[in-house]
Amino acid sequence: MTRVEGARDPSALIQELAENDIQTFDKPSRDDPFGDLKNRFSRFKKQICLDNPVLYNNLAQAQTPKFMVIACADSRVCPSTVLGFQPGEAFTVRNVANIVPPFEHGPSETNAALEFAVNSLEVGNILVVGHSRCGGIRALMSAEEDADVGKWVSVAKSARLRAKAAAGNQCFDMQCEHCEKESINGSLQNLLSYPWIKQRVVEGKLAIHGGYYDFVNCTFEKWTLVYRENEEDAFKYGIKDQAFWS
Structure with missing residues (x-):
């Protein structure tokens, strides 16, 4: 788990985030406020982003x-x-x-x-x-x-x-x-x-x-x-x- 301490340099937090292993929870608990957001993001990626490559490639430029x-x-x-x-x-x-x-x-x-x-x-x-x-x-x-x-x-x-x-x-x-x-x-x-x-x-x-x-x-x-x-x-x-x- 990333620990956020007072008066730390933001770059140190970025480094710690980079060093941590990314955890993927396929079955989030009911108390996890991000569980539904994860599912929504997955739908967005599959149904919108990946289905509109030209649009999102253009948006990546400007x-x-x-x-x-x-x-x-x-x-x-x-x-x-x-x-x-x-x-x-x-x-x-x-x-x-x-x-x-x-x-x-x-x-x-x-x-x-x-x-x-x-x-x-x-x-x-x-x-x-x-x-x-x-x-x-x-x-x-x-x-x-x-x-x-x-x-x-x-x-x-x-x-x-x-x-x-x-x-x-x-x-x-x-x-x-x-x-x-x-x-x-x-x-x-x-x-x-x-x-x-x-x-x-x-x-x-x-x-x-x-x-x-x-x-x-x-x-x-x-x-x-x-x-x-x-x-x-x-x-x-x-x-x-x-x-x-x-």
């Missing part, structure tokens, strides 16, 4: 995804499953409440992923996907800003204010649903605070989209953000190509 997807970390919301993305089609980052912080907020893993997807991979579309019954949005609407989750989602507090203003007379669940969509649009606008994103949008090389997955009713809404650079602030943003899939 990736050229058309989409960058920013989705929630919620275990019920897997964009590849919901939207059927195949390997190589979508560069994906997931965080609590699918939030895009503004550029001036400073470095984060989402910012780094955006920079890589837009500047290196040159994706043509960014899709921010929110969803129903989002725990992060409920924390935002509850103004729970003491915990780490609350501090993170507070980036989207303007969405909470808009939701309260528009749906303050409705029940809390409906306010949260309103905020889930407000937060998506807030993230779409935040994307344009990144200079390299704004430039490519203005040049027509990049499109920004919002999506909302209602997993209770299994429906999906999508829309595209319109940015008018030379208009006054009140008219800079619009929506087009809105669709509802049921």
Whole structure:
């Protein structure tokens, strides 16, 4: 068994892993959380990977995804499953409440992923996907800003204010649903605070989209953000190509 001790050089762990014998368990115990994963991997290898050698050989050389997807970390919301993305089609980052912080907020893993997807991979579309019954949005609407989750989602507090203003007379669940969509649009606008994103949008090389997955009713809404650079602030943003899939 590999022993992980405090303050060890990671290279020492790699060496130890290399020296250990790899054990294969054909009949994992019921308590082994990886037993089912092993079977799933075997099916994936036999039924998908080995049946598509050209695709996977090409992916071994490079990736050229058309989409960058920013989705929630919620275990019920897997964009590849919901939207059927195949390997190589979508560069994906997931965080609590699918939030895009503004550029001036400073470095984060989402910012780094955006920079890589837009500047290196040159994706043509960014899709921010929110969803129903989002725990992060409920924390935002509850103004729970003491915990780490609350501090993170507070980036989207303007969405909470808009939701309260528009749906303050409705029940809390409906306010949260309103905020889930407000937060998506807030993230779409935040994307344009990144200079390299704004430039490519203005040049027509990049499109920004919002999506909302209602997993209770299994429906999906999508829309595209319109940015008018030379208009006054009140008219800079619009929506087009809105669709509802049921």
